[in-house]
Amino acid sequence: MASPTPASPNDGYLLDNARPEAGTRFDALSELFDPSTFRHIEDLGIAPGWRCWEVGAGGPSVVTWLADRVGPTGRVLATDIDTSWASETSGGAVEVLRHDVGRDEPPEGGGFDLVHARLVLVHVTDRERALRTMADSLRPGGWLLVEDADPALQPLICLDEYGPEQALANKLRSGFRTLLASRGADLGYGRKLPRLLREAGLTGVNADAYFPITSPACNILEAATVRHVRDGLVAAGLATDEEIERHLANIASGRLDLSTSPMISAWGRRP
Template sequence: MASSEPASSVDGYLLDNARPEAGTRFDALSELFDPSTFRHIEQLGITSGWRCWEVGAGGTSVVTWLADKVGPTGQVVATDIDTSWIAGTAGGAVKVLRHDVGRDAPPEGGGFDLVHARLVLVHVTGREQALRTMAESLRPGGVLLLEDADPALQPRICLDEYGPEQALANKLRNAFRSLLASRGGDLAYGRKLPRLLREAGLDDVRADAYFPITSPACDILEAATVRHVRDALVAADLATDTEIDTHLANIATGHLDLSTAPMISALGRRP
């Protein structure tokens, strides 16, 4: 979240930061998606002195990268409901705040050159309010960059379902998507971002999509995610312990060619 992990289990968020698997997920998400995120931000011309808001920061990779870019004359405000993973980045150019973007007013001061959220709004039940909050916190000319998955656009984790191992992986991915939907996740949110940015009053809206088809980081992310939600899958009668153990063993072979849902990156500029 990165990598962005925006809410707690108390709020119904399926992938809460409190679980030990969260750190592994942050690292894998960073490896998979940081290059794309950094490319989008660099194309905006980020430089010393910028004031940035990293929403639902989750892990540290984007926060520390932004801090390096804005330098001592700039500021990075890093927020999350659970700030335990980013607390160590506070100081210097980084200010860490506990904040619920779906409910709270923007951080004091506003006037951000850049507001960025990755894998946040797809999970936040108050996503409409959250998007308005972020758009309204921009200075004139500031940019909102939202990056969210669209699991409904590409629902398979194994694109090439040629055997029982791949079929099981796709079955468990569908089960995971069912859990996300039951917790208020919008599985088709990513594709809506360009329209939603325009409706929020932003101009110069652009978007693209990216997803890896196979990578060691995909294997790490899937194993950590399945372990994270294992109890919920079994409790909802969406998978058995045997199926989960088999799938984890299949992942360990490195032969599944696991992909991710498409990541839609959309940006718009405040007039």
């Protein structure tokens, strides 16, 4: 396998794992989306002995769940450009590897029963190559499940913008989308997944969408995300420090009904 290609300092992931808010974001994302992810994988028939590749693993929750399902006779390869979380999951059926799916050669071995990526490709510059790498790594009959947000499909964080607190939340969410786009994120990527999976040669392609409209975990995720990107928002003139502090106080008050962007899940099988 080729050595990982170093990332350019100008194309860094906006929500990098090295920031102190990353762990909080991982936990909130897990609470919000793990049940949907696990339901999809169960429906695909995961069983003991399966070989799985979790792409852009981020936090440990999906990797740990996969390892439990495949058992000691299976294998879970967990890859990311930052594997600082790996101490929580390495060992047993889990192998952790630093890997950039948009730049690096496919992991050795291949022949996966399942390849899964959640909230990964929307941020990858060479999404076409990344998707091709994942599809080509499947065994015949293996499943690819890709789950990505589509912020352009539903751009608001407060669907019911009935007052100034909600308007401020939506202003900051617009600024966050601007920062994402400036880093190369495709804000309309989720809706493209069914077509892209078919173009990758997969069959039996299906898709659905899910997003919570209000939840304590939405509040936790939003506060952590705003703290994570506040310097970027201020530097770009997208928000002031006073607006950010006011928004964080509004979140803490519990008066905001915060949603997420739709999470679109698409899956298909290699013939």
